[in-house]
Amino acid sequence: MGNRRPPDRDIAPVAQRVRIRYARRGRLRFSSHRDFQRALERGIRRAGLPIAFSAGFSPHPKISYANSAPTGAASEAEYAEIGLTAAWDPEAVRAALDSALPPGLDVVDAVEAHTSDFAQRLEASHWRIELVDVELPVAQAARDAFWAAGRIEVQRMAKSGLRTFDAREPVAQLQVEPDSQAPCVILKAVVRHVTVTVRPDDVLAALRRVADLEPPVPPRVTRLAQGPLDEATCTVGDPFALDRRG
Amino acid sequence: MSTTVSEHLVTRASLRAGRDVGASHFDRLEPLLARISKPIQYVGGEVNSVVKDWEDATVRWALMYPDAYEVGAPNQGVQILYEILNGREDVLAERTYAVWPDLEDLMREHGVPQFTVDGHRAVGDFDVLGLSFATELGYTNMLNALDLAGVPVHAADRLGDEPLVIAGGHAAFNPEPIADFLDAAVLGDGEEAVLLITGIINQWKREGRPGGREELLLRLARTGSIYVPRFYDVQYLPDGRIQRVAPNRSDVPWRVSKHTLMDLDEWSYPKAPLVPLAETVHERMSVEIFRGCTRGCRFCQAGMITRPVRERSITGVAEIVEGGLKATGFEEVGLLSLSSADHSEIADIARNLADRYEDSQTSLSLPSTRVDAFNVDLANELSRNGRRSGLTFAPEGGSERMRRVINKQVTEEDLIRTVTTAYAAGWRHVKLYFMCGLPTETDDDVLQIASMAKEVIKAGREASGRRDIKCTVSIGGFVPKPHTPFQWASQLDHESTDARLAKLKDAIRSDREYGKAIGLRYHDGKPGIVEGLLSRGDRRIARVIEQAWRAGARFDGWSEHFSFDRWMECAQSALSDDEVDVDWFTTRERDRTEVLPWEHLDSGLDIDWLWDDWQDALEEIAVDDCRWTPCFDCGVCDQMDTHIQVGPTGVTELPMPGIGVPSCATPLATTTQSVTRQDASKTNGG
Numbered sequence: 001m002g003n004r005r006p007p008d009r010d011i012a013p014v015a016q017r018v019r020i021r022y023a024r025r026g027r028l029r030f031s032s033h034r035d036f037q038r039a040l041e042r043g044i045r046r047a048g049l050p051i052a053f054s055a056g057f058s059p060h061p062k063i064s065y066a067n068s069a070p071t072g073a074a075s076e077a078e079y080a081e082i083g084l085t086a087a088w089d090p091e092a093v094r095a096a097l098d099s100a101l102p103p104g105l106d107v108v109d110a111v112e113a114h115t116s117d118f119a120q121r122l123e124a125s126h127w128r129i130e131l132v133d134v135e136l137p138v139a140q141a142a143r144d145a146f147w148a149a150g151r152i153e154v155q156r157m158a159k160s161g162l163r164t165f166d167a168r169e170p171v172a173q174l175q176v177e178p179d180s181q182a183p184c185v186i187l188k189a190v191v192r193h194v195t196v197t198v199r200p201d202d203v204l205a206a207l208r209r210v211a212d213l214e215p216p217v218p219p220r221v222t223r224l225a226q227g228p229l230d231e232a233t234c235t236v237g238d239p240f241a242l243d244r245r246g
Numbered sequence: 247m248s249t250t251v252s253e254h255l256v257t258r259a260s261l262r263a264g265r266d267v268g269a270s271h272f273d274r275l276e277p278l279l280a281r282i283s284k285p286i287q288y289v290g291g292e293v294n295s296v297v298k299d300w301e302d303a304t305v306r307w308a309l310m311y312p313d314a315y316e317v318g319a320p321n322q323g324v325q326i327l328y329e330i331l332n333g334r335e336d337v338l339a340e341r342t343y344a345v346w347p348d349l350e351d352l353m354r355e356h357g358v359p360q361f362t363v364d365g366h367r368a369v370g371d372f373d374v375l376g377l378s379f380a381t382e383l384g385y386t387n388m389l390n391a392l393d394l395a396g397v398p399v400h401a402a403d404r405l406g407d408e409p410l411v412i413a414g415g416h417a418a419f420n421p422e423p424i425a426d427f428l429d430a431a432v433l434g435d436g437e438e439a440v441l442l443i444t445g446i447i448n449q450w451k452r453e454g455r456p457g458g459r460e461e462l463l464l465r466l467a468r469t470g471s472i473y474v475p476r477f478y479d480v481q482y483l484p485d486g487r488i489q490r491v492a493p494n495r496s497d498v499p500w501r502v503s504k505h506t507l508m509d510l511d512e513w514s515y516p517k518a519p520l521v522p523l524a525e526t527v528h529e530r531m532s533v534e535i536f537r538g539c540t541r542g543c544r545f546c547q548a549g550m551i552t553r554p555v556r557e558r559s560i561t562g563v564a565e566i567v568e569g570g571l572k573a574t575g576f577e578e579v580g581l582l583s584l585s586s587a588d589h590s591e592i593a594d595i596a597r598n599l600a601d602r603y604e605d606s607q608t609s610l611s612l613p614s615t616r617v618d619a620f621n622v623d624l625a626n627e628l629s630r631n632g633r634r635s636g637l638t639f640a641p642e643g644g645s646e647r648m649r650r651v652i653n654k655q656v657t658e659e660d661l662i663r664t665v666t667t668a669y670a671a672g673w674r675h676v677k678l679y680f681m682c683g684l685p686t687e688t689d690d691d692v693l694q695i696a697s698m699a700k701e702v703i704k705a706g707r708e709a710s711g712r713r714d715i716k717c718t719v720s721i722g723g724f725v726p727k728p729h730t731p732f733q734w735a736s737q738l739d740h741e742s743t744d745a746r747l748a749k750l751k752d753a754i755r756s757d758r759e760y761g762k763a764i765g766l767r768y769h770d771g772k773p774g775i776v777e778g779l780l781s782r783g784d785r786r787i788a789r790v791i792e793q794a795w796r797a798g799a800r801f802d803g804w805s806e807h808f809s810f811d812r813w814m815e816c817a818q819s820a821l822s823d824d825e826v827d828v829d830w831f832t833t834r835e836r837d838r839t840e841v842l843p844w845e846h847l848d849s850g851l852d853i854d855w856l857w858d859d860w861q862d863a864l865e866e867i868a869v870d871d872c873r874w875t876p877c878f879d880c881g882v883c884d885q886m887d888t889h890i891q892v893g894p895t896g897v898t899e900l901p902m903p904g905i906g907v908p909s910c911a912t913p914l915a916t917t918t919q920s921v922t923r924q925d926a927s928k929t930n931g932g
Contacts, residue, residue, distance in 0.1 A: 046575035
């Protein structure tokens with residue numbers, strides 16, 4: 001574009017950063033991360049939030065996302081941070097966004113950001129995996145075989161090609177629980193976020209590998225929490241805790 | 247992909263699997279969604295979508311755009327009808343789209359019916375399946391949807407309470423190739439037509455459905471503006487031409503006329519368009535700034551069948567944009583029409599909207615096709631916030647002679663002057679759109695596209711003093727369409743189209759000075775032949791469509807799904823007992839005496855005028871635009887008792903809306919004045 005310069009424009013600076021936790025529920029768990037990005041940007045405009053924009057030829061709203069769950073997985077704990085040009089009460093931001101987004105994309109919490117390095121605070125995820133038509137002893141045996149293994153290599157197609165990685169080591173905890181709606185068992189996994197993210201699909205692939213566990217119905221997966229990992233108790237904490245103290 | 251249609255009998259009852267009429271099938275669909283690509287397109291739940299209680303409605307419409315969700319969801323026509331119908335308390339409207347083969351296979355395997363994305367209700371449960379055909383290439387998708395719904399594909403086999411299958415959209419101006427599959431077709435504007443149909447169904451239901459389906463269809467046909475093919479018979483001459491199309495009962499009219507909505511400002515739609523979660527082809531707040539076009543381009547079916555020109559006023563446009571942006575949060579506004587820069591108030595509209603939304607990072611787009619310098623000023627206005635896409639101009643014909651034939655009145659000097667202005671104003675990329683295969687066209691006419699493109703680059707380099715400017719030439723194959731002066735013309739065979747385009751490609755590529763600066767985009771001529779067959783076909787083509795669908799044809803507008811050979815094989819076998827073949831329907835020129843398959847369908851255009859215009863085309867005589875010159879008797883206004891509605895209204899400035907923009911331009915005195923349209927003859931709105 002040579003001699004063309006970005007138009008002179010007063011770019012209002014970011015006055016406040018608000019971090020939101022949102023859930024992807026029910027049928028909208030089929031929305032991809034990009035689908036959510038568009039929905040959020042439009043929701044922000046519908047809600048009339050004073051969103052900040054980047055400078056340049058194609059100004060973009062100042063929003064950053066952390067670590068989204070794969071398409072098809074539901075989640076109770078997705079995170080994004082938005083830059084505003086005026087300070088708003090975080091609860092008002094939450095309520096305005098929640099009502100602007102369609103049911104199923106629900107904004108459940110918001111805090112003003114007082115800290116940096118938020119993404120690094122998301123150390124682990126807590127997943128819930130529903131296995132329909134799988135007997136409890138079968139699932140328990142598969143879990144035990146998984147737990148006993150030192151390393152379980154699985155493969156997944158990535159943008160760069162087929163990747164092989166260990167799905168065992170990052171799993172800090174794996175539990176099997178009966179479900180009230182038998183025949184169905186619930187797997188609960190606490191998984192550390194490492195360079196190649198181990199997803200619930202990878203855990204299932206590992207269970208197939210070590211114990212031939214083959215759920216007859218595609219499992220329903222939900223991320224219950226993301227946050228700092230307490231290695232002693234294997235629990236995932238609240239990543240907003242530091243900001244709330246702020 | 248799926249290639250066969252299940253042979254065993256699938257009925258609405260078997261697909262219902264014991265659940266109530268109107269019940270959701272989502273629980274059965276959901277497990278399948280985990281196994282297919284882009285499941286989000288099937289789940290609904292979009293902002294501004296509507297799900298009503300089944301029992302609260304007396305008339306229930308399933309609206310289908312017969313293509314994939316990503317193409318169908320943004321369709322303006324379907325969205326408007328969806329809003330109008332759902333705006334009625336006792337009416338319910340939901341949307342359905344063509345499912346991709348991965349889901350189709352699973353639906354057939356698991357007995358899941360064609361469903362609506364709003365309530366995931368079975369399409370077979372609705373009173374009406376209304377399809378909007380922007381193109382004939384959606385016909386096989388209609389058959390597939392009917393079959394997946396458990397609804398017999400032949401209208402004659404629908405004897406009970408199956409949905410009425412009603413087609414609309416531009417392709418419905420010749421519904422004869424799909425007449426066997428349709429209960430009815432509607433020509434023209436749909437806003438009032440859907441309410442008319444709804445009212446008739448409502449009344450018939452209230453009376454206890456007297457006379458069944460036949461009586462209902464008869465009531466529709468008697469309006470004179472809803473075509474019910476079963477009440478008309480086609481007789482053929484021994485040589486294969488049509489002898490006549492006539493009603494087979496005395497109480498339906500001989501001709502069926504199109505609907506024309508007068509006064510667009512009284513129909514301020516869409517008010518709250520859908521905001522799809524899935525990515526779609528157009529993501530913007532679209533507003534139609536006028537309907538109809540009288541430029542008179544002879545190839546253009548849209549321009550011919552949507553007459554007269556009816557403008558929305560500047561205040562009406564602004565109101566829809568304002569409401570729509572609030573309701574959707576879209577970041578782009580599209581000002582739509584057949585030739586948007588022709589709106590009498592376009593400069594004020596563009597300037598006002600640009601002023602209004604400059605601070606909110608909202609961009610404006612205007613599909614501008616006319617080649618004049620004014621459009622560059624307009625484009626500059628629209629790109630004020632810094633975003634500049636390519637500028638597109640459509641000279642359509644490569645040579646001056648060709649442009650006289652098609653009545654696209656733009657000279658090469660106009661074009662060069664315009665692109666020079668654009669390049670000088672900082673644009674680096676201009677797109678030019680042409681057609682190949684136009685009547686009387688020779689190789690030389692098409693080769694002149696290359697010389698024009700070179701001139702464009704040359705002028706651009708001079709104007710900008712730079713060498714990095716580009717020009718993209720896009721070529722579409724010309725397909726003659728019903729209700730146009732070219733409806734009698736011979737379509738160019740695909741071999742000749744391809745040969746001509748190859749010569750053009752050579753002429754551009756071999757040029758060392760300019761070749762690299764010119765991009766060329768075109769498709770081969772084969773899909774155009776199938777489109778031509780479906781466009782100007784008659785009822786005999788139904789057999790071809792059905793065979794092609796049964797052999798696996800779906801998504802014919804998508805090159806990765808389209809198979810020319812399959813269509814030709816099916817045509818040969820389906821037409822083997824007839825005097826006619828694909829060439830007869832496509833590359834054969836018709837004469838004035840031949841009865842055309844769509845002659846009993848009245849677009850308002852006088853057939854003698856169309857013929858005269860065809861003769862003028864052959865003699866390379868241009869015709870002016872009746873907005874600025876006297877009426878040339880195309881017939882529409884007289885026939886339909888309509889008239890041109892254009893401004894300007896006298897309003898040039900709009901009040902700033904009260905959102906988001908605290909300190910804006912000075913309030914202007916004109917903002918409260920009442921709007922008086924210049925068309926003083928305005929009637930009560932048709």
